[in-house]
Amino acid sequence: MSDSIIHSDDKAIEEAERYLAAQKRRENISLAIRYTILTIVGLIMLYPLIWLVGASFMTNEEIFGGVGFMPTNPVMDGYAEGWQTSTPYTFGRFFWNTFLIIAPKTICTVISCTVVAYGFARFDFPGKKILFAAVIGTLLLPNVVTRIPQYMLFNELGWLDSYLPLWVPSAFAGDAFFVFLLLQFLRSIPRDMEEAARVDGATSFQALIYVVVPMLVPAMISVGLFQFMWTMDDFLGPLIYISSVEKFPVSLALKLSIDTAESFEWNRILAMSVLTLLPSLLVFFMSQKYFVEGISAGGVKG
Amino acid sequence: MSGDSRLLGFWYVLPYLIGLLVFTAIPFLGSLYLSFTDYRLMQGMDFVGLQNYTDILTSDRTFARSFKVTMLFVALTVPLKLAFALFIASILNAKLKGIGFFRTAYYVPSILGGSIAVAVLWRYMFADVGMVNMVLTGLGFKAINWFGNPGTALFTITLLRLWQFGSAMVIFLAALQSIDKSLYEAAAIDGAKPWRAFFAVTLPLLTPVIFFNLIMQMVQAFQEFNGPYVITSGGPLKSTYLLPLYIYEMAFKKFDMGYASAIAWVLFTVIMALTLIAFWSSKYWVYYAGDKRS
Numbered sequence: 001m002s003d004s005i006i007h008s009d010d011k012a013i014e015e016a017e018r019y020l021a022a023q024k025r026r027e028n029i030s031l032a033i034r035y036t037i038l039t040i041v042g043l044i045m046l047y048p049l050i051w052l053v054g055a056s057f058m059t060n061e062e063i064f065g066g067v068g069f070m071p072t073n074p075v076m077d078g079y080a081e082g083w084q085t086s087t088p089y090t091f092g093r094f095f096w097n098t099f100l101i102i103a104p105k106t107i108c109t110v111i112s113c114t115v116v117a118y119g120f121a122r123f124d125f126p127g128k129k130i131l132f133a134a135v136i137g138t139l140l141l142p143n144v145v146t147r148i149p150q151y152m153l154f155n156e157l158g159w160l161d162s163y164l165p166l167w168v169p170s171a172f173a174g175d176a177f178f179v180f181l182l183l184q185f186l187r188s189i190p191r192d193m194e195e196a197a198r199v200d201g202a203t204s205f206q207a208l209i210y211v212v213v214p215m216l217v218p219a220m221i222s223v224g225l226f227q228f229m230w231t232m233d234d235f236l237g238p239l240i241y242i243s244s245v246e247k248f249p250v251s252l253a254l255k256l257s258i259d260t261a262e263s264f265e266w267n268r269i270l271a272m273s274v275l276t277l278l279p280s281l282l283v284f285f286m287s288q289k290y291f292v293e294g295i296s297a298g299g300v301k302g
Numbered sequence: 303m304s305g306d307s308r309l310l311g312f313w314y315v316l317p318y319l320i321g322l323l324v325f326t327a328i329p330f331l332g333s334l335y336l337s338f339t340d341y342r343l344m345q346g347m348d349f350v351g352l353q354n355y356t357d358i359l360t361s362d363r364t365f366a367r368s369f370k371v372t373m374l375f376v377a378l379t380v381p382l383k384l385a386f387a388l389f390i391a392s393i394l395n396a397k398l399k400g401i402g403f404f405r406t407a408y409y410v411p412s413i414l415g416g417s418i419a420v421a422v423l424w425r426y427m428f429a430d431v432g433m434v435n436m437v438l439t440g441l442g443f444k445a446i447n448w449f450g451n452p453g454t455a456l457f458t459i460t461l462l463r464l465w466q467f468g469s470a471m472v473i474f475l476a477a478l479q480s481i482d483k484s485l486y487e488a489a490a491i492d493g494a495k496p497w498r499a500f501f502a503v504t505l506p507l508l509t510p511v512i513f514f515n516l517i518m519q520m521v522q523a524f525q526e527f528n529g530p531y532v533i534t535s536g537g538p539l540k541s542t543y544l545l546p547l548y549i550y551e552m553a554f555k556k557f558d559m560g561y562a563s564a565i566a567w568v569l570f571t572v573i574m575a576l577t578l579i580a581f582w583s584s585k586y587w588v589y590y591a592g593d594k595r596s
Binding site: 030031034035037038041042045046048049051052064066067112115116118119120122123124125126127128131134135138140141142143144145146147148149150151152153155169171172173174179204229230232233235236240251254255258266269270272273274276277280281284288 | 310322328333336416420433528550
């Protein structure tokens with residue numbers, strides 16, 4: 001009797017172990033499949049970028065010679081010659097122009113959006129609901145319908161072929177997305193410290209500068225980084241507003257180089273493409289955590 | 303709060319209000335007005351009523367072609383991108399070592415993809431003597447004239463967008479990781495196989511995020527410009543001549559501002575209509591946790 005109980009217990013344990021082993025095996029197989037798919041997809045996705053970097057150190061003959069990404073004899077010709085461009089200016093000039101667009105635009109965006117988000121998050125005022133609905137509405141509004149009259153406005157103001165059309169809207173919190181993102185962060189910051197500061201006699205503006213901003217810095221950095229990358233990538237804006245080559249940012253300069261005789265010199269253009277991507281890539285890797293926070297707070301286009 | 307502080311908040315949002323009026327609201331209405339005029343920059347403006355619209359919808363063959371291509375591009379890009387993003391996100395959603403590495407690797411194209419440099423790279427990869435054709439001939443296939451056929455040309459610019467599935471994937475992944483694990487245990491106890499659990503548990507809980515991604519991706523896809531402009535220049539035979547390219551050329555090459563505004567408004571109406579349909583239909587398929595419906 002007792003023998004058979006022990007016996008069946010053994011059997012049960014054995015069965016349970018077999019079951020667990022099978023489950024473990026299934027999990028391992030599932031993991032192996034997952035890793036295989038992820039690795040293959042990852043390689044296919046990143047290969048164009050790896051090839052781009054490799055090819056930029058090749059001679060043109062080698063680029064047309066095979067699909068490998070390792071240059072057999074790395075040369076800097078592409079960089080040296082591409083940097084000179086077929087225009088009277090070097091690529092350095094175009095990078096400087098890009099900086100002249102990005103720096104004011106990013107600073108204006110961070111300041112104006114912070115101030116506006118603070119107004120929405122901490123105050124009640126007549127018409128707030130309607131204005132906030134406008135923030136959400138413009139998130140979805142396609143730029144394509146406003147672009148033509150904007151161009152006519154900037155034309156009237158005599159701002160064509162200057163960077164003003166690219167900067168000025170951002171000084172008025174023109175990117176609703178950033179207002180929205182900062183607002184999400186502000187909602188999660190408790191008001192106690194601001195209220196304490198107000199009780200001690202600080203104005204609301206002092207509370208903003210000395211209490212809110214220090215806590216909001218990570219979010220403000222996210223905003224700055226996104227604006228940096230989007231402005232770096234912006235092509236249509238400069239294409240419409242900037243017409244003299246001396247004022248071109250890198251995006252226009254790169255397009256110019258594929259339209260001119262240089263287009264046969266693949267290594268020059270690939271080398272300059274690498275340089276164009278480098279700032280965004282560096283910024284992304286140096287500040288990944290801000291991006292992750294920004295994405296999870298607002299959901300992001302791209 | 304005192305009466306003063308009621309206006310205080312208003313001062314903080316004043317910059318936004320000014321910007322909204324000057325750079326968005328007035329241009330928005332302005333372009334609607336322009337669409338009823340015959341206006342060329344530096345020349346007079348004539349009110350022509352619905353003339354532009356009747357031209358666009360009845361006799362403009364470039365528009366008809368461009369509209370068809372745009373719809374095809376959106377219909378291809380958006381569902382494929384969402385499906386692929388969701389597929390990869392659900393594969394990543396496991397106790398994997400190195401999940402951070404993969405997530406970053408897949409996100410990098412979304413960071414760089416908007417750059418003109420990537421469009422340039424695409425143009426060279428799919429060129430006749432480019433990398434893709436070398437791979438194909440190396441594997442024993444015939445080289446393809448990617449930019450010479452309408453079908454394959456549209457494919458290359460669609461692929462460029464699909465390549466940037468990372469941002470949609472990151473949003474999906476965050477949503478997947480927030481799903482309560484006990485729901486899966488309950489499903490397993492009820493005898494549900496994993497794929498059944500995916501359709502019965504995962505997918506319904508993801509519908510709000512799918513909805514969000516759907517709207518964002520659609521609005522973006524309708525405004526695609528860089529890819530076709532740099533990679534294919536709208537060709538061959540206007541097979542990648544998306545509406546934003548047409549609007550750009552009408553407005554900023556031919557300076558036919560009235561007609562270009564009318565095309566922009568047709569495009570805007572299509573985007574709005576589809577967005578409204580999505581919002582309207584969402585009550586039938588988007589599930590919000592805590593809802594009474596099941």
